[in-house]
Amino acid sequence: MLVGDCGVKANGTTMVCVLSAVSRLGYLETGISIHGHIVKTMCDIENDVYIGTGxxxxxAKCGCLDSALNLFMRMKHKNVLTWTTMVSGLAVHGKGKQALKIFDDMIESGILPNSVTFTSLLFACSQAGLLEEGLYLFHNMKRVFHILPLPHHYGCIVDLLGRLGHLDEAYEFIISEKVEGDEVLWKSLLHAxxxxxNVVMxxxxxxxxxxxxxEMNLEIPCDNSEDYVALSNICASAGRWEDVAAVREVISVKGIETKPAVSTVFA
Structure with missing residues (x-):
């Protein structure tokens, strides 16, 4: 319910929290109802940056990208969160070029991006296969905006290079950026x-x-079964069955338990 029977009226902060919950759950009909309630009883959305952003x-998260864009364009006040939210929404829907255009508009408006903005931008480039644009943004993040990359920024670049088959470049990127201790990056490259x-890589x-x-022992838990399985599958794809057998033997000797695949079917 939007307004409880106790007589306490919901305010803007309440609506922002409710919209966040609806976004996470993907309840579009509920979100539309909340939108209508806000318009009728609370405020002019175009002038409220927080409710507008929510x-x-x-x-965007409920799949109505056109509605999100329409609202975004009508907003008279936008902060860095508003711009980043729109970039993120476009990224999730594979609209990399549009996300970059929104970023350009953001810079022209005088709003400086933050670390989260670049995460969304790099993800957008990865999803859309925009290699040159992604690398350009990554380097400008450091040089122009003086934002130090975090693990997920590196991850987006490795994923982007891996998706496009630039495996050697992804390998060199990890080494050159001195993040070779991050196993998540190597797992991403192994998946690529x-x-x-590519058996050799x-x-x-x-x-x-x-x-x-x-190493596997009783005191330090280690779950790298996925890595062995991935290597086995790479060898199998190349028809290197002796290598497949060798990897399987290592799995058996080390006592590594492989996790069976699980599927969920919704009625």
Missing amino acids: LVDMY CRIHD GERVAKILFSIQP
Whole structure:
């Protein structure tokens, strides 16, 4: 219910929290009802940056990108969160070019991006396969905006390079940026090796992964079964069955338990 029977009236902060919950759940009909309630009883959305941003986020996450864009364009006041929310919504829907255009408009309006903005931008480039644009943004993030990259920024670049089959470049990127201790990046590259059937790079990446992960023992839990399975699948794709058998033997000797796949069917 939008207004409880206790007589306490919901305010803007309440609506922002409710919109956030609706966004996470993807309840579009509920979100539309809340939107109508706000228009009728509370405020002019175009002038309220927080409620406006919450509605843009809600519509984008519920799949109504046109409604999100329409609201965004009508907003008279936007902060960095508003711009970032719109970029993120476009990124999730694979609209990389549009996300970059929104970013250009953001800079022209005088709003400076933050670390989260660049996460959304790099994700947009990764989803849309915009290699040059992604690399340009990554380097400008440091040079122009003086924002230090975080692990997820590096992850977006490795994912972008991996998706496009630039496995050597992804490998060199991890080494040159001195983030070779981050196993998530190597796992991403190993996954790309499997997709592109690159056994040589897959073996190299797998060896690095195995070297930076703790050995199996009772005191230090280690779950790298996915890495062994991925390497086995890469070898199988290339028809290297002796190598498949060798990897499977290592799994057996180390006592590593592989996780079975699980599917969920909604009635």
